[in-house]
Amino acid sequence: MSLPAFKYLRPDSLEEAIFLLGSHPGEIMIMAGGTDLLVSLKQKLFQTARVLDVKAVSELRGLEFTETDGLKVGAATRLSDLAADKLVQTRYTGVAEAAQSVGAAAHRSMGTLGGNVCLNNRCWYFNQSPTWRTTFGSCYRLGGESCLVAKGTARCRAAYCGDTAPSLLVMGAQVKIGGPTGFRTVPLDELYTGDGKASIRLAPGELVVEITVPIPEVGVGTAYRKYRLRDSIDFPLAGAACAIGLDDEGTCTHARIALTAVGSRPERCPQAEDVLAGRKLTAGVISEAVEAARSQARPLRTTVMPPPYRRTMVALMVRNAIRAAASRCESGWEEYPS
Amino acid sequence: MTTAIRKRLPRNDALQKVTGDAQYADDIYLPGMLYGKLLRSPHAHARILDIDTERALALPGVRAVVCGIDTSGIKYGTVPDEQGLAIDKVRFIGDEVAAVAAVDEETAEEALALIDVAYEILPSVHDPLLAMQEGAPVIHEASAHIYDAARNISRRTHLAYGNVEAGFAQADYVFEHTFETQMVNHATIEPHSAVAQYDPGGKITLYSSCQTPFLIRSDLAATLQMPLTRVRVVKPRVGGGFGGKREMMASDFSAAVLAMKTGRPVKVTYTREEALATTRQRHPTRISLRTGVTRGGRVVAKECHMIMENGAYNGRGPDILGSCPNYLTVLYRTPNIHFDGYLVYTNNPPGSAFRGFGNPQIRFADDSQMDIIAAELGIDPVELRHLNVREAGDVTPNKAIITSCGLRECVEEVDRATDFRNRWGKLPFGQGVGLACGHHTCGFKSLLPHDSSAAVVKLNDDGTANVLTGASDVGQGSDTALGMIAAEELGIPFHRIEMTTADTEVTPMDLGSYASRVTFIAGHAVRLAAADAKSQLLEAAADLLRTPPQDLVSENGVICSLEHPERSALVEEAIQHHLAHGPGSPILGRGAYNAPTDRLNRETGEGNTSPAYSFGAQVAEVKVDPETGRVRVIRMTSAIDCGVPLNPTAIEGQVEGSVAGGMGQALLESFSQHEGLILNPSLLEYRVPLAGEMPDMDTIIVETEEKEGPFGAKGVGEFVQIPTAAAIANAVYDAIGVRIHDLPITPDKILAALSKKGVGT
Amino acid sequence: MIRGISLRVNGVAYNLHIQDHWTLLDVLRAHLGLTGAKKGCDSGVCGACSVHIDGGLALACLTLAAECEGCEVTTVEGLARSPHELHPLQASFVFYGATQCGICTPGMLMAAKALYDRDPRPTREAIHDAVGGNICRCTGYAKIVRAIEHAHVFEASRLLDPKALMQAQGEEAELLAEESR
């Protein structure tokens, strides 16, 4: 499987990167670790005249924490560095867990946080070789008439399968985006369009520079739970992140839940969060929240495992993430039956 | 004391493998080499109307394009139905249509897209039950080889032994169940690869990632219409076989044809997708078993109805189906058997040999049913096995001769090691233990009227030896096992043995690595060759030490007299003496062995096709997570009878690898298909076990001495994978009370079954 | 596009002319004759192409050669400390029978080395994680895991000498096996 010919660009400053991106609109693609992009290019899923490697851009590298601004992670920071960072492990446990759960060791030592957040949506009718695609026929995303997952519709429902996004969403992460007109910072949630075909909301010439995660609220516990069939390599079939705050009485003062791998974008679960807020986390209350999350998640047949099963796993991962996050709360937690 | 055998010696190719030195087919880069790629059919069934290669040929860098019509079109295979490149028809998605050679891979890939093929699309059939119905699309034209072409039945094996009716009449209970096994792929980490070189004198040299260089030479010579001397097949290091590399592949054929056409070396290496989706698979099967047992637990009659999906071509399918009755008769004493099996063509990827040659499918069904029977009769599974196990000295109803058999002891050993009887049925919900047994052959006489191998041993004047044999090490370690046999027989240290193997021009003939035959059959040949060399060596030593040769032993490089232990000489001294004072010629030992077996009688299924049989029993201990449905195998205990254990490390390696493979089939591996297209042709979604999935594995060696085997050894390559799926399925049942009849046992099936039972979420 | 790059592979400096879209794996194998890194999938799944780039674990099939400008690349060919001294992981793989067909072995060793460099006495879990992206179809992983677990035993041992290792039999081997238990 050879790569298509392209020109490789490796700027070492952000200014140059933005200049290069702006100079070739539509004819340049961003590469960080390349663990997703190069596979897609080998499969000829995209065409591009240029590949812009952002790994050498100094502004995109590194991990910084201050008690005022919280955590700043350069987009080109390697997942393995993020996962191994002691501070991230203690203050942003869910984020460290998510980073550690990506692929296998090599994917984490090559793959970056920016690449993971901007991961292309996946679907088994799409992430295939040209031979395969000619045989099967092209779906909507590939220029065909109709989506093959939601048959008869002209919309792509490919699933966002990155592991880190939900763990960042529950922390209220923001992304700093750089482009020809300067920098802007948006909540991470706004980076996603929910359209499988063009899932990342970046204007031409823009790139993700940095992900910032605010200081966690006092006493909050966080967790990420991923379901997959093997303990390594596999993308999530369902993933849930959770952040929970409890007061001394055990009443939930803060609840954030987000999902991945079951929809066209990583998504928060507001109903489930509402169920928890202001209540004691009994088994019954948790089940209620889990139900809310389950009914929100609508995985489609974008991968081998059947959607009803994945939906069951969403529920399980949400429950496990809530429990794990709650048990990490400073105030401590024990599950009481309802 | 032995010189080599029974020792945990390091493999003789291990250093090359840990340093990156070992050379595999794809590692070969020859000067001027071109890269070949294959154009494959996007249709499951179609007539080729026309192929236009003009645009492809015009692409700069393209050196040749060949299609089926440019070749002899001679069909090959054990029951020939396949061409190197298709001519009239394509029969599955991935069938090879044309081959391109270009200066680099990119250009070759690009050229494929420029070949215009006009197809007339034909209706296709993807389910064997539909394919057998009147009016189904006909995949192969009628020929003498095909049982019923109109109904796509390539082969029917219909046999009965004993008196089945009377047998069932004796039965107090009759059990009837249907099981299904899925298509699985060998997924060797080395994809198929071949490099062909053509010299203007008219000779092809093919470096092929294969298990059977001599058989591939035959097929290649036949299809290229060349004498055997003009075709040389060399097996470099091979990155795993398991049966997937034991036939000539389109890569072999196309590399050769392209090399002949261009006069340049050509390499054809498959992509992972090609290797997974277009080579060979383990046949999917549907097996209905009706078993009659007495109240006391004796199996008295069995009826097996089997549909084996052949896919588009025969591969080794006819022989696999033909072997299946044997798998039912050999393991458990079953006096009366009726077997009716159908090998059915479909427009799916072809099935063929895969570690166990049909045995894993039969065993999953039969040993799952044994477990059901045990529970129903209230006899524990160990006892049920004890009541029915095969014993040494038995002759099976279809005339297989059981010379050595440690099955009973194997069952005892796994029971003891796992405390099976005390735990079966008594563990908390979600935990379970399961027992299953298995056996396999040590050779198979069917393909050819012989099952043979030959070897040459050359002694050097420094006391080292070169062993030449056609046997093919594909990773299982036969070069090591054979080297150890030579070392033991000669009485010289193993590290002084140099192996030269699997080159059709240089080494003596051997049929290849399959049917767990190498240690046994090639081992025998090597031992005989070493013995021949040793007798010459001892003659020389006798002369040197002035004592009769019968009085001498050779051990660890030293020859010494039994009667006068003070009289001794180094092996090299004896060799030098032979050169100086003997006939002056170097010592050369020759050995050849043809297993004293019968060729499979395809009509009656009778005959002792293997010179011996290996046996084993396995206990799986599992944990089933009732919330996710995920099964984890915690521990797998295998007790095995492979005769005298030549190298315990190598044997454990075979056992552990077999467990991984069997567990993959039991729990993880499967292809989703849509009208013949494999939807998940990548290792990302064709999930084979990873390090973290593996259970603790214990191997208990139950030693028997096989009189016919070299140093008493038997084969170990396949039989341990055979019981694994049933052992796991049985353990799952013990854990949660749910019986899964169709593989793989995926978590969604478990959850569905649990919720049907009213347990869990 | 053709470009010139300089890099070091296994300590040897190279100036190469490559195309921008060539992978490191193809350049190593086809142009430098370093065929130790294998191509098992060419898509980042099997781990057979694992190498180290500037000390970090990387998949050569998902790395552009162009990215390696100025880098130090280590392949399995560069793992041994000298022609006469293996890396302890290599000795351990040989000793414990952790290689069968050997096609996964180079990648497995490089992935294991990434762990060994951090922690020569790792837990089982750490080993499963370290080689979790390396598929082996032959061994069932048990002997691989064992070899990684006990590699440190070979540090400074006589058995790092390949010749001694291949002839290790009898007492010495037994002793070593005992020690590692």
Ligand SMILES: Cc1cc2nc3c(=O)[nH]c(=O)nc-3n(C[C@H](O)[C@H](O)[C@H](O)COP(=O)(O)OP(=O)(O)OC[C@H]3O[C@@H](n4cnc5c(N)ncnc54)[C@H](O)[C@@H]3O)c2cc1C
């Ligand atoms: C076998 C295998 C298993 C995997 N398993 C998992 C898994 O379990 N979980 C998981 O989450 N991922 C998995 N991945 C995918 C991938 O390895 C990771 O998501 C990784 O984090 C991607 O990061 P990268 O830097 O390599 O991305 P790249 O491949 O470099 O880029 C990915 C995408 O992001 C864009 N991009 C990268 N950086 C930026 C930026 N700064 N600004 C804007 N766009 C940018 C690229 O253009 C591209 O579209 C797997 C991949 C493989 C091959």
Ligand code: SF4
């Ligand atoms: S979701 Fe539909 S449109 Fe999107 S990739 Fe899959 S099949 Fe194509």
Ligand code: FES
């Ligand atoms: S070849 Fe690179 S991971 Fe398989």
Ligand code: FES
């Ligand atoms: S030894 Fe063959 S794949 Fe690992």
